[in-house]
Amino acid sequence: MSDLPIVIENGAAHVTLDLRVYRLTAIKKAAYTIAAQCTVALGAQDGHCQHLTFLAKAGATERSLLEASRVFFQELLDQDLREQISEETSAVRTLVLAHAFSKTDLIRRT
Amino acid sequence: MTSFAAPFRDRSQFAPRADYRLAPLRFGRFDAHRYIVTNDVGEYVLLPREQLVAFLGHQLHVSSDAYRALKSRHLLFDQDSECAIDLLALKYRTRAERIASFTGLFMFVVTLRCDHSCHYCQVSRQTEDEASFDMTLEYADRALEFTFRSPSPNIKIELQGGEPLLRFDLVRYIVERGEDLGRKAHKNIAFVIATNMTRLTDEVIAFCKRHDVCLSTSLDGPADLHDQHRPLRGGSSHAATIEGIVRARRALGQDAVSALMTTTPASLARCTEIIDEYVQRGFHSVFLRAMSPYGFAVRTSLIRRYGVEDWLAFYKRGLAHVLEVNRRGYRLREEYTAILLQKLFSPTGSSYVDLQSPAGIGIGGIVFNYDGAVYASDEGRMLAEMNDESFKLGHLGSDSYEDIMLSDALLDPLEATLLESAPMCSDCPFLPCCGADPVFHRATMGEPVGHKAFSAFCARQMGSIRHVISLLEDDMSARRILMEWV
Numbered sequence: 001m002s003d004l005p006i007v008i009e010n011g012a013a014h015v016t017l018d019l020r021v022y023r024l025t026a027i028k029k030a031a032y033t034i035a036a037q038c039t040v041a042l043g044a045q046d047g048h049c050q051h052l053t054f055l056a057k058a059g060a061t062e063r064s065l066l067e068a069s070r071v072f073f074q075e076l077l078d079q080d081l082r083e084q085i086s087e088e089t090s091a092v093r094t095l096v097l098a099h100a101f102s103k104t105d106l107i108r109r110t
Numbered sequence: 111m112t113s114f115a116a117p118f119r120d121r122s123q124f125a126p127r128a129d130y131r132l133a134p135l136r137f138g139r140f141d142a143h144r145y146i147v148t149n150d151v152g153e154y155v156l157l158p159r160e161q162l163v164a165f166l167g168h169q170l171h172v173s174s175d176a177y178r179a180l181k182s183r184h185l186l187f188d189q190d191s192e193c194a195i196d197l198l199a200l201k202y203r204t205r206a207e208r209i210a211s212f213t214g215l216f217m218f219v220v221t222l223r224c225d226h227s228c229h230y231c232q233v234s235r236q237t238e239d240e241a242s243f244d245m246t247l248e249y250a251d252r253a254l255e256f257t258f259r260s261p262s263p264n265i266k267i268e269l270q271g272g273e274p275l276l277r278f279d280l281v282r283y284i285v286e287r288g289e290d291l292g293r294k295a296h297k298n299i300a301f302v303i304a305t306n307m308t309r310l311t312d313e314v315i316a317f318c319k320r321h322d323v324c325l326s327t328s329l330d331g332p333a334d335l336h337d338q339h340r341p342l343r344g345g346s347s348h349a350a351t352i353e354g355i356v357r358a359r360r361a362l363g364q365d366a367v368s369a370l371m372t373t374t375p376a377s378l379a380r381c382t383e384i385i386d387e388y389v390q391r392g393f394h395s396v397f398l399r400a401m402s403p404y405g406f407a408v409r410t411s412l413i414r415r416y417g418v419e420d421w422l423a424f425y426k427r428g429l430a431h432v433l434e435v436n437r438r439g440y441r442l443r444e445e446y447t448a449i450l451l452q453k454l455f456s457p458t459g460s461s462y463v464d465l466q467s468p469a470g471i472g473i474g475g476i477v478f479n480y481d482g483a484v485y486a487s488d489e490g491r492m493l494a495e496m497n498d499e500s501f502k503l504g505h506l507g508s509d510s511y512e513d514i515m516l517s518d519a520l521l522d523p524l525e526a527t528l529l530e531s532a533p534m535c536s537d538c539p540f541l542p543c544c545g546a547d548p549v550f551h552r553a554t555m556g557e558p559v560g561h562k563a564f565s566a567f568c569a570r571q572m573g574s575i576r577h578v579i580s581l582l583e584d585d586m587s588a589r590r591i592l593m594e595w596v
Contacts, residue, residue: 032533036563078138081166082537085132092187092195093134096150099199 006054006069013054013065020048026079027052033075038068130168130181130188133198137162138539140576151201152454152542153183156583205459208466214262215463215475217270217488218253220245220280222480224272226306226347228328228340244277245480250284252506253478257288258295259511265292265299268326270488272480275309278317285321302326306340306347307354315361325358327351329369329391331377331384339374355391370397378420381428389440397445398428400570402489402550418566422573429577436591448595450578453543455596463487465545467529472503472520482506484514486523489549500552523548523558534562540575 007014017027027050031040038060043051054072056065133149140146145162148154157165157176164170165186170177172188180186184198222243245253257265267288269281285301292299301323310325318325330336333348340347358367369391371377371384381398388396400421425446432444452460463470464487471486478484482505485491490501501523504514514520527546529535538544550567551560562568581588 029533029537032561033563035561079537082137085135085137085166089132089134092131096134096195096199096202099195 006066008062008065011056011065013056013069015052015054015069017050017052018048019045019050022050022076022080023083024050026076026083029079029082030072030075033079034068034072037071038065040072130170130172130177130186132166132168133185133187133194135185136537136539136541137166138537140539141580146539146579147180147185148539148542149184149198150542151184151198151205152459153185154454154539154579155179155183155185156579201457204457208458208461209468209473211262211264212473213260213476214264214461215266215268216253216257216260217268217475217477218245218250218274218284219270219272219477219479219491220250220274220284221272221277223276224306225276225308226273226340226342243272243480245280245478246482247280247283249478249480249482249506250280251287252482254284254287254291256478256484256506256511256514258291258297263297265297266302267299268302268304270304273306273309274303275305275314278309278311278314282317285317285323289321300324305354306342306351307358308342308347308350310354310358315358318358318366319361325354325362325367327355327367327369328372329355329388329393330371330374331380332387335376335380335384338376339372352391359392364392368395369393371399373398373400373421373424378424381424382431385428385431385435385442389435389442394441395443395445396428396432398425399446402492418569418573421570422577425574426577429581433581433588433591437587443595446574447578447592450543450575451592451596454579455593459542462545464489464547467527467541467544467546468524469527469546469548471501471523471548472515473524476503478506484509486520487549489553493549493553496553498552500558501549523552527551527558532559532562534568538562540572543575544571 005015028042031042031052034040038057039055041053041055043053045051054065054069056068135147135149137145137147140156143158144156145159146154146156147162147165155176161170161174161176165176165180170180177186181188181191184194184201187194257267265288267284269284274281281303288299288301301321302325303318303323304326307325307327317323328336328340329348329351330340333346336348336351337346342350355367355369369388371388377384385396429444429447432442432447435442449460449462449465452458453465463474466474471490475487476484477486477488477491479491483491483494484503484506485494486501486503493500494502501519503509503517503519526532527548529538529541529544529546532546535541535544535546547567548558551565552558554566555561555564560567578592582592583589
């Protein structure tokens with residue numbers, strides 16, 4: 001039996017995620033990344049809960065559905081971490097780019 | 111006697127510091143045991159996951175090897191990093207300089223006629239007697255005027271077809287007039303003729319020698335493999351190609367002739383024979399290319415007969431054999447690998463037009479077709495042969511340089527496919543090694559950005575980049591050879 005917080009019913013896997021733990025943008029990015037393995041449908045939000053349905057490809061087994069959801073959760077952690085890094089390094093990234101192009105005439109100063 | 115009071119800092123200044131800041135970076139899974147962390151200029155470090163988590167959580171110990179590696183590659187800054195941001199900015203600017211140089215490669219399709227009937231031909235060639243498929247002098251002149259509107263100090267004009275030497279008179283005109291315009295504009299100009307070598311007369315060779323024109327040809331492997339997909343009426347294409355290569359080298363020099371191969375389903379099991387053919391013929395460069403999903407390759411269903419995993423297996427076997435050839439003392443470079451290595455290690459990245467962000471369409475290279483149509487790339491022209499003119503930018507007869515270079519047909523896909531803002535690409539640690547291919551994604555997925563989870567281009571790129579970095583990190587003898595290709 002899977003130790004993931006999912007329920008498998010009628011050939012689909014159902015998960016509810018806490019938006020206080022995972023950002024919605026990270027959830028969407030993770031869903032996008034694993035699209036080749038399965039389709040992740042986002043349901044309506046209920047307070048801080050986001051319902052997801054993992055829809056397997058035709059002919060897929062319960063095992064492959066569980067594997068796809070496992071990959072999704074790994075990817076979700078990575079995507080969430082990427083968003084944190086993006087926020088943390090935003091100022092430095094802007095500084096590096098501004099410094100890089102500071103000697104060009106591409107920016108009009110008024 | 112003079113005494114020197116050297117101003118040493120207090121010992122406490124050299125104690126390990128607990129704080130550090132993350133530099134702009136991307137990370138992702140590299141293999142079953144490691145993650146890769148990269149920055150925008152191609153520097154990278156491989157780490158086990160627990161070290162990655164420690165690093166990102168600001169818990170990495172300052173005396174660890176990982177810390178030193180990350181700091182030396184500008185993936186973190188600490189209080190000792192006095193000029194790290196300046197260095198990173200300089201590296202970024204150096205890599206981005208190429209974008210400002212603008213279009214440097216101009217492809218003139220002087221005729222669509224050809225004496226070969228290659229099965230994978232992307233050109234949808236016409237038979238030799240169809241003179242209406244030749245470029246006119248008027249279009250050649252307008253194309254040359256267009257060429258010298260580019261701000262790039264270095265211009266390369268590539269004469270293509272069909273078989274361009276079927277119209278040697280036009281080739282001669284373009285080269286001579288191009289040289290003249292190049293002198294007046296104070297630009298460095300180079301010419302290449304892409305030819306199958308069947309029309310390489312003494313007159314052509316003498317002309318190439320006088321004007322420093324290089325030749326590029328196709329060599330798919332040993333004779334049976336080459337001739338299988340490149341039928342030539344009345345003879346062997348392989349024999350004609352080799353004879354042309356020998357004659358051209360004798361007059362123009364060893365390095366004036368280059369060859370490219372196309373990987374067909376028949377090639378997949380014969381990569382060592384293909385590479386050995388290149389060695390036997392005295393080449394020091396081989397380019398293990400995949401087949402493009404355009405033109406006759408689609409019509410003859412060749413493109414569907416092998417997938418990404420097949421090509422990756424071919425590429426890995428081929429690269430292993432190239433490295434072995436080098437170990438035996440013969441200098442041989444695999445060009446696709448060299449491009450990836452340049453993107454990782456060269457301060458200027460790579461100039462390969464088909465692997466850039468923003469995409470190289472229009473702003474890296476541009477195509478003038480025989481009929482005056484202007485296309486954003488060679489592949490865009492091939493797509494038009496399949497009735498998809500998404501990458502047709504305009505026409506030499508009716509449109510100005512501004513009309514064409516500022517057209518929506520060019521600017522929209524350039525903007526949409528910029529890797530830094532494309533889904534999945536923007537987070538991908540392999541972004542610095544990669545590029546946008548809007549034409550490939552338009553041809554295979556119906557739109558220029560493509561869904562990268564399903565993209566054969568993405569799978570091919572990721573697979574080959576991972577393989578090259580694995581060799582660099584895990585095979586020191588391979589690394590020594592690979593670093594010579596940068």
